[in-house]
Amino acid sequence: MPRWPKPAEGSWTQHYPELGTAPMSYDDSISPEFFELERDAIFKRAWLNVGRIEQLPRTGSYFTREIHAAHSSIILVRDRDGSVNAFHNICRHRGNKLVWNEFPREETAGTCRQFTCKYHGWRYGLDGSLSFVQQESEFFDLDKDNLGLARVHCEVWSGFIFVNLAAEPRQTLREFLGPMVTGLEGYPFDQLTERYTYRAEVGANWKLYLDAFQEFYHAPILHGKQTPDNFSVAAQQAGFEAPHYQLDGPHRLVSTSGVVTWELDAAMRKPMEDITRSGLFGPWDVPDLGPMPAGLNPAGCEPWGLDSFQLWPNFTILIWSGGWYLTYQYWPTSHNTHIFEGNLYFTPARTPRDRVAHEMAAVTFKEYGLQDSSTLEATQLMLESRAVTTFQLNDQEILLRHLHKVAADWVGDYRRERAEAQR
Template sequence: MKFGTPVPDMGSGPIPAESVTSPAYFEREREQIFKQAWLQVGRVEEIPNPGDYFTRELHVFKSNIVVVRGKDGAVRAFHNMCTHRGMALATESCGNTRGFTCEFHGWGFGLDGSLQAVPAIESFPDFDKSKLGLKALACDTWNGFIFVHWNPQPAQTLAEFMGQLAKDMDGFPFDKCQHIAHYTARVKANWKLCIDAFQEAYHATYLHRHAIPGAGDLELALPTSVRFYGPHRSVSCWLKTDIQPTPAEAIAYKHGHFGFVKADEGDSRGLNPSGDESWWFDINVFFPNFFCDLGRGWYFTYNFWPVSENDTIWNMNIYQVQADTAGDRLAQEFTRIVLRDTVYEDMSTMEYSQKAFDSGVITEQTIGDTEIAMRHQYWVADEWVNGRRP
């Protein structure tokens, strides 16, 4: 394992369980992490036309938000609540509208959030419509990904927050990939426990030894390289080339099943920043809760949305290059099923871990070098919670 950046001093001891069990600690995370960071909520393809919108229930904000494309083409985000008496404006998960009208009293808002119509406006003394527009969140995009920030005027721009990791990923053909699958789950576990299984390969050598060909090789437990970018991190994984695929697997691999290709095949822009010789894909983690894993011709994303200290909503979206042939389509379907089965195995572990820590019997996590990305996640979270942003 090599490091492509300096390694921060994160310590080497066990990780206390308090950070995954304490309601008080979670409330500090809500205020000091999630209300201070840019959070990924969607992609621009979801709202291609003026008036297109989608809503997101963000429990960590205790708020529902609406993201909408304006008449000017700009993407904006608002708290989905009327500024009169708090009624939800968009009650569907997505749609197209000329504006938002409250079903309670008929107040009307433009796509830019401005208050435009108030029935019986004369009954409100000293009324100023300009002060009662929708409550905005900061909103910006990167490579088609839509991000929001609780603060309408955050201290950091999105580009500043994403930093060098985003620059290393620039050039990847996100716009050439099509969405092939979406999975979601409600997990009775802390959001950081849910993240843990997705940023280390140590568990794959046993848990995924059947779902992923070659995963049982212990040599693959260590990353090929690791990089740290302030609160963010990137981990590259080995490619095992001597597997013996089944006939169905062989067809899928031939047509581009998620990354089982030769090292010199496909577009390499935005990939393998450390130039690893044996390379499969990069696990890119934007703090606090957005993964964007990249391979040649495919990528997938995870979001981990906290509800409470032991309750998380997990989302996964899978993308691959456009399928032009029947073989390409078969490879896409194979990818969808293999990843579904793999993450199902991951999900099977999380609630058991949460119960163990909640019991008080297990009071800490012992972290090895193969799990260095986990250590970074807990270290960064604790730094932010305690006002020491690295």
């Protein structure tokens, strides 16, 4: 069962003795051998979020997703019955990538009635069935019924599309998500459909960027220049600790209080925030989204700021009290590189002022995101020097310990299973 102690009961870490308090090694973030094990142990076994249902608005809508860590490319498509299908993006004839445009390594999206291979013209329906073979009579004992696209396990939860690349997933998606995450059910994700997206290649291990968003210890220092000097100095002297951390299976949550931006002293606000009525915490004009699910604001903060739900292995849903939300995805491409994607979701703008407020929030997020990522390559470089091999973590960095322990546990389980299979 999940445990969420109150701070008055003691430190966070002492309630999770399995995580320990010793200095932590970051070998899992600099080892090519460990990353190769993560491919099979994690990314070919876990449920992975690949997008949202709004990306497939009508019959025949599709998009592709490159999952480098699993050496996979998949197609997501809405079938004629409204269901979402997922297939490996490979033609059953000679193995050509089926869906791509000018550059086969790039993702693409669109709408179609069927998929046609660019190489020899084999065609597949939206349900993956093989419907046409060029010069079919020249083949030997061809059974089209058994040559449909290779299906990928796919489930949808609260509008989020997940896939599992295992031959047989160990858990259903709902079982995998567990009670902490499914406690978000009822949040009106389907009402927030105006999306802004950022994507960047980062020269650091995927877990290091996750670490950057799992604690607020860095905020007064790294983001200090985003506020007036007097406020920044005071924040650095006071420090910051979120009031609530929570673990549930492989997933993590940090919840924190907030500020009402427009109630701050004008000297603490930027002129553009006053002009656009927006900023880091989102638009000042908060939409009425109705009652919120019980899973939000578990510490009962007043005022509440945000909840960051970190879904194993590489997906974050960050819900702001101001009526909007963010998602982060971290897609490994090697042991020391990954692709970061950030998406911001708002209720559709009804006026130019709404649109400007949304764009201000998106631009501000980008600035903070760049600050968060700016330290990562420096961290990666020095970890790889191995000049120091263990590192001190404080009490509020509990989610970092948990992330790296879960990665080690999944890799350890995979190693044991492989060793047993070879006996």
